[in-house]
Amino acid sequence: MKLSCLQENFSRGLNICSRITSGGKPGLPILENVILIAKKGLLELSSTNLEVAITTQVRAKVEKQGKITIPAQLLANYVDLLPNEALTLTTTNHELTIKSKNQKAKIKGISAEEFPIIPQIEKKDKYIIESKNLKDALEKTSFTISPAETRTEISGALFAFNWPKKNILTIVSTDSYRLARCEIPFKKPIGEKREDIIVPLKTIREILRIITNKGDVELYLVPNQILFVYEGTELISRIISGAYPDYEQIIPDKIVTRAHLEKENFLKIIKAASFFAEPGVNDISLEFLPKKNSLLVTSVNNKIGEHAAEVKTEISGQPCKITFNYRYLIDGLANMGHGEISLEIVDSNTPGLIKSVDDPSYLYLIMPIQPR
Amino acid sequence: MKLSCLQENFSRGLNICSRITSGGKPGLPILENVILIAKKGLLELSSTNLEVAITTQVRAKVEKQGKITIPAQLLANYVDLLPNEALTLTTTNHELTIKSKNQKAKIKGISAEEFPIIPQIEKKDKYIIESKNLKDALEKTSFTISPAETRTEISGALFAFNWPKKNILTIVSTDSYRLARCEIPFKKPIGEKREDIIVPLKTIREILRIITNKGDVELYLVPNQILFVYEGTELISRIISGAYPDYEQIIPDKIVTRAHLEKENFLKIIKAASFFAEPGVNDISLEFLPKKNSLLVTSVNNKIGEHAAEVKTEISGQPCKITFNYRYLIDGLANMGHGEISLEIVDSNTPGLIKSVDDPSYLYLIMPIQPR
Numbered sequence: 024m025k026l027s028c029l030q031e032n033f034s035r036g037l038n039i040c041s042r043i044t045s046g047g048k049p050g051l052p053i054l055e056n057v058i059l060i061a062k063k064g065l066l067e068l069s070s071t072n073l074e075v076a077i078t079t080q081v082r083a084k085v086e087k088q089g090k091i092t093i094p095a096q097l098l099a100n101y102v103d104l105l106p107n108e109a110l111t112l113t114t115t116n117h118e119l120t121i122k123s124k125n126q127k128a129k130i131k132g133i134s135a136e137e138f139p140i141i142p143q144i145e146k147k148d149k150y151i152i153e154s155k156n157l158k159d160a161l162e163k164t165s166f167t168i169s170p171a172e173t174r175t176e177i178s179g180a181l182f183a184f185n186w187p188k189k190n191i192l193t194i195v196s197t198d199s200y201r202l203a204r205c206e207i208p209f210k211k212p213i214g215e216k217r218e219d220i221i222v223p224l225k226t227i228r229e230i231l232r233i234i235t236n237k238g239d240v241e242l243y244l245v246p247n248q249i250l251f252v253y254e255g256t257e258l259i260s261r262i263i264s265g266a267y268p269d270y271e272q273i274i275p276d277k278i279v280t281r282a283h284l285e286k287e288n289f290l291k292i293i294k295a296a297s298f299f300a301e302p303g304v305n306d307i308s309l310e311f312l313p314k315k316n317s318l319l320v321t322s323v324n325n326k327i328g329e330h331a332a333e334v335k336t337e338i339s340g341q342p343c344k345i346t347f348n349y350r351y352l353i354d355g356l357a358n359m360g361h362g363e364i365s366l367e368i369v370d371s372n373t374p375g376l377i378k379s380v381d382d383p384s385y386l387y388l389i390m391p392i393q394p395r
Numbered sequence: 396m397k398l399s400c401l402q403e404n405f406s407r408g409l410n411i412c413s414r415i416t417s418g419g420k421p422g423l424p425i426l427e428n429v430i431l432i433a434k435k436g437l438l439e440l441s442s443t444n445l446e447v448a449i450t451t452q453v454r455a456k457v458e459k460q461g462k463i464t465i466p467a468q469l470l471a472n473y474v475d476l477l478p479n480e481a482l483t484l485t486t487t488n489h490e491l492t493i494k495s496k497n498q499k500a501k502i503k504g505i506s507a508e509e510f511p512i513i514p515q516i517e518k519k520d521k522y523i524i525e526s527k528n529l530k531d532a533l534e535k536t537s538f539t540i541s542p543a544e545t546r547t548e549i550s551g552a553l554f555a556f557n558w559p560k561k562n563i564l565t566i567v568s569t570d571s572y573r574l575a576r577c578e579i580p581f582k583k584p585i586g587e588k589r590e591d592i593i594v595p596l597k598t599i600r601e602i603l604r605i606i607t608n609k610g611d612v613e614l615y616l617v618p619n620q621i622l623f624v625y626e627g628t629e630l631i632s633r634i635i636s637g638a639y640p641d642y643e644q645i646i647p648d649k650i651v652t653r654a655h656l657e658k659e660n661f662l663k664i665i666k667a668a669s670f671f672a673e674p675g676v677n678d679i680s681l682e683f684l685p686k687k688n689s690l691l692v693t694s695v696n697n698k699i700g701e702h703a704a705e706v707k708t709e710i711s712g713q714p715c716k717i718t719f720n721y722r723y724l725i726d727g728l729a730n731m732g733h734g735e736i737s738l739e740i741v742d743s744n745t746p747g748l749i750k751s752v753d754d755p756s757y758l759y760l761i762m763p764i765q766p767r
Contacts, residue, residue, distance in 0.1 A: 097670055097699065104667040118700070125707070126667065130700040295476040295498065298469055327469065328490070328502040335497070 024061045024089025024114040028081050030123065031107045033066070034099070036081040039233055039256055040070040041099035043077060043225075056092035057099075058138045059112070059119070061085045066112075069141050070095055075226050076141045077233075079256040090135035093119050101128060142259055144243055144250040151210035152192065154253065155236040160194045160205035161227050163358050163385055168224045169198040176265035179224055182249075184217040195270050199390075201351045202270055202374075203358075206384035210239060221263035222249060229258060273374060274388060278367040280311045280340035282318050283380075286364045290356040292332045296322045297349040299330040305348040306392045311368065313338040318366075322349075345371045346392045352377075355387040396433045396461025396486040400453050402495065403479045405438070408453040409471035411605055411628055412442040415449060415597075416467040428464035429471075430510045431484070431491070433457045438484075441513050442467055447598050448513045449605075451628040462507035465491050473500060514631055516615055516622040523582035524564065526625065527608040532566045532577035533599050535730050535757055540596045541570040548637035551596055554621075556589040567642050571762075573723045574642060574746075575730075578756035582611065593635035594621060601630060645746060646760060650739040652683045652712035654690050655752075658736045662728040664704045668694045669721040671702040677720040678764045683740065685710040690738075694721075717743045718764045724749075727759040 037057065044055045060067040066083040069076060091114045102110070102121070111122040114132075121128045164180055172178040183193040190212050195204045226249075234240055234253050241252040251258045296307045299322040310319040318334040345368055355377050356364070367376040377387040409429065416427045432439040438455040441448060463486045474482070474493070483494040486504075493500045536552055544550040555565040562584050567576045598621075606612055606625050613624040623630040668679045671694040682691040690706040717740055727749050728736070739748040749759040 094699070101667055101670050104663050106663075126664065126702070126704040128667075128671065128700060128702045131698070291476050291478075292498065295473055295500075298473050299500065326503070327466070328500060330498070330500045332498040 024059070024091060024112065025087040026061045026066060026083045026085040027109050027111045028066055028083040029107065030102060030105045030110050032081045033110060034102045034105075036066070036068045036079045037095070037099035037102055039079045040068045040077050041095040042232060043072050043075050043229055044070050044095040053092060053133055053137050053139070055094055055096070056133055056138070057095035058090060058092045058135055060090040060135070061088050061112075063088070069138075071139055071141060072225075073139065074223065075229055075258060075260045077229065077256065077258050078141060089114055091117060091119055091132045092135055092138050093130050093132040098130065101130075142248065144245050144248060144259060146241075146243055146250075146252075148214060148243065150192075150213065150242040150244075151239050152207060152242065153210065154234045154238050154240050156207040157240050158231060158234050158236060160192075160207045161231055164194050164196040164203040164205050165224060165227045165231070166354060166358055167196045167198055167201055167203045168227075170224060172198065172224075174199075175263055176221060176267055179221040179263045180227055181219055181221055181267040181270070183219040184213060186213050186216045195267070197268070197270065199268075200348065201355065201390065202273070202388040203355075204270070204274075204386045204388075217244065219267065220244065220249060221265065221267055223260060223263055226258070226260035229260075233258065274386065275367075275369045275373050275376065278340070278369060278376070280313065280338065280343045280368040282311060282336055282338045282366045284318070284334065284336055284364050284366060286356055286359055286362060289334060289364070290353065292320055292334060293349055293352050293356065296320050296330050296332060297353065299324050299328055300349050301325075304392070305350055306346045307349045307352070308344060308346045309366075309368075310342075310344045311338050311340075312342055313340055314342075343368050343370060345375060347375065347389050348392060351389045355389065359385075359387070396431070396463060396484065397459040398433045398438055398455045398457040399481050399483045400438055400455040401479065402474060402477045402482050404453045405482060406471070406474045406477075408438070408440045408451045409467070409474055411451045412440045412449050413467040413471035414604065415444050415447050415601055416442050425464060425505055425509050425511070427466055427468070428505055428510070429467035430462060430464045430507055432462040432507070433460050433484075435460070441510075443511055443513060444597075445511065446595065447601055447630060447632045449601065449628065449630050450513060461486055463489060463491055463504045464507055464510050465502050465504040470502065473502075514620065516617050516620060516631060518613075518615055518622075518624075520586060520615065522564075522585065522614040522616075523611050524579060524614065525582065526606045526610050526612050528579040529612050530603060530606050530608060532564075532579045533603055536566050536568040536575040536577050537596060537599045537603070538726060538730055539568045539570055539573055539575045540599075542596060544570060544596075546571075547635055548593060548639055551593040551635045552599055553591055553593055553639040553642070555591040556585060558585050558588045567639070569640070569642065571640075572720065573727065573762065574645070574760040575727075576642070576646075576758045576760075589616065591639065592616065592621060593637065593639055595632060595635055598630070598632035601632075605630065646758065647739075647741045647745050647748065650712070650741060650748070652685065652710065652715045652740040654683060654708055654710045654738045656690075656706065656708055656736050656738060658728055658731055658734060661706060661736070662725065664692055664706060665721055665724050665728065668692050668702050668704060669725065671696050671700055672721050673697075676764070677722055678718045679721045679724070680716060680718045681738075681740075682714075682716045683710050683712075684714055685712055686714075715740050715742060717747055719747065719761050720764060723761045727761060731757075731759070 057070045066081040069078040181195040243250040307322040320332040323329040363380040374388045429442045438453040441450040553567040615622040679694040692704040695701040735752040746760045
């Protein structure tokens with residue numbers, strides 16, 4: 024293999040590919056490597072952890088085709104420090120030589136023959152989503168997935184296709200204590216009926232690392248796998264088998280009490296209240312007083328002290344008192360974007376909802392705590 | 396105790412005092428508290444970990460004098476979240492009530508009688524240093540002190556008074572592998588002869604947290620203690636007993652080889668080389684070739700690969716090859732400020748020097764590694 028490419032392009036490609044490698048964790052050493060394949064006019068980079076595989080391309084002047092695998096993190100870190108100039112890459116016996124104007128590195132690799140085969144997915148039945156919509160929806164939902172989740176069916180986010188009802192992708196995630204739901208439009212109508220799928224949390228994190236607010240993302244589905252294509256980069260992931268919980272049934276539809284709140288101010292009050300919540304239980308109480316247009320936030324910890332705040336705001340419906348774990352409130356509010364929110368309650372035993380006034384398609388649900 | 400003060404002022408005072416408390420580590424619970432003393436027209440805050448004590452003042456309208464101690468971190472975190480408005484502080488039975496417009500917290504405290512006595516140091520023989528000079532000097536030296544250092548005499552920085560030679564404070568720090576020295580002027584001449592003192596690393600970190608680039612810092616010395624005064628805040632610290640190593644003797648004065656280098660570029664090359672240094676040994680070699688005006692940087696790791704860089708630059712004196720631990724080179728360069736530096740070498744067995752062209756009073760010395 025012999026080729027030349029720009030440092031900037033090579034570095035960007037390596038940064039896309041290098042993170043999913045196992046990163047020193049015990050396993051197959053080859054999985055810590057990125058495979059470099061010099062083809063006609065381009066250098067192709069791929070990495071995989073056997074659950075997710077990423078392939079991207081770098082423009083290159085290829086003199087001699089060939090391939091090699093090299094420790095991904097080392098290569099990415101090294102190339103990142105080089106000046107932005109032309110690099111020459113050559114291989115001799117499982118060793119890669121990188122020459123820049125004043126520096127030369129030789130890095131030992133492993134034969135490309137040992138690298139796992141990256142599955143090929145046929146690109147038919149394309150779904151197109153604006154990248155900024157997908158990014159926003161995944162950021163607003165995936166934080167509710169617990170990385171340590173043992174129930175596999177909620178260890179990823181649901182991608183629901185809603186066929187034939189709507190032209191919309193619904194993304195749902197939960198850890199069974201709270202749930203987030205976002206709806207985003209497809210750029211062209213869905214052709215045929217699709218089963219809903221569950222996409223692993225790790226895959227979502229990789230997608231979020233790769234996509235930006237520009238352009239479109241293409242999705243392709245085959246049994247057990249999903250392919251995301253974004254600006255020359257392809258990410259193939261397994262999907263989680265299992266039935267996602269029937270989330271629609273727990274979203275209350277008959278709201279009894281509704282408060283409008285300015286998010287930043289309310290978040291600060293919940294944080295202040297959180298210092299006085301009992302550790303482990305983390306409960307703080309919200310009391311809605313529509314006649315006084317007043318929301319009381321209280322918390323008590325026998326060892327530390329107690330806290331009470333009164334938020335003057337517009338409240339409609341019935342008086343009501345409900346108790347939440349403050350962590351779930353803080354998480355939900357922090358991911359809500361700026362501006363106004365509404366807090367929607369049925370009664371003290373039914374999940375509460377937080378909605379963003381700016382983005383009605385987004386919903387965050389919290390299970391209440393039974394007051395002691 | 397009953398008083399009112401502005402949230403902003405109270406929060407600033409608490410942030411100054413709250414960090415040195417033991418922060419949950421086992422010990423005396425009272426040391427996790429800040430003592431609040433309401434005096435005429437002001438609220439005084441103090442905290443101590445028995446090695447360092449900090450006292451600061453907050454403007455307040457005091458209706459009733461009194462004192463109480465309250466968990467410092469909790470109080471600081473809570474007050475930080477309140478809106479910037481007038482707060483009312485009252486105490487009843489070892490409990491502090493903080494009222495703002497819409498919030499009220501009661502926090503349990505411990506009787507002020509149990510709080511350790513903060514030593515009082517008589518303010519005579521004042522030394523004055525510009526705050527920005529002291530800050531800069533401590534930042535450029537203290538990073539060489541090892542937090543885990545067991546040799547007490549180098550577990551702090553030397554403050555050398557140089558009387559009667561110069562009107563200068565010399566600050567020196569080392570972990571015996573490298574050494575940093577900075578010289579800063581006193582704003583008025585030293586009156587009488589002073590012994591050099593050793594200031595603990597933790598004290599230096601607190602000083603760096605408190606002082607900014609504005610104004611002056613006053614220093615007062617009494618046996619075993621030093622008092623820093625900065626804008627209404629007083630920090631009293633024990634000093635370390637013991638004799639500081641004779642550092643002047645290891646600073647070489649007859650330089651044989653000197654290279655001028657652009658810092659940022661050289662630092663990137665050393666970082667790139669570091670990936671190829673043998674772990675544990677961390678050695679990279681520098682070869683000075685004055686005739687070619689060329690500095691060769693090389694590193695080899697039998698498992699990973701090898702790296703060579705040629706830096707074209709002005710080199711005077713004799714050819715020379717020397718080996719350093721890359722971590723010490725990177726640390727020194729990173730703390731050197733921007734612009735040009737000089738690398739000064741005697742031979743492969745003598746410590747090397749890095750100097751900043753912009754700040755001739757600053758010197759960083761590294762012990763060489765004997766090549767294998």
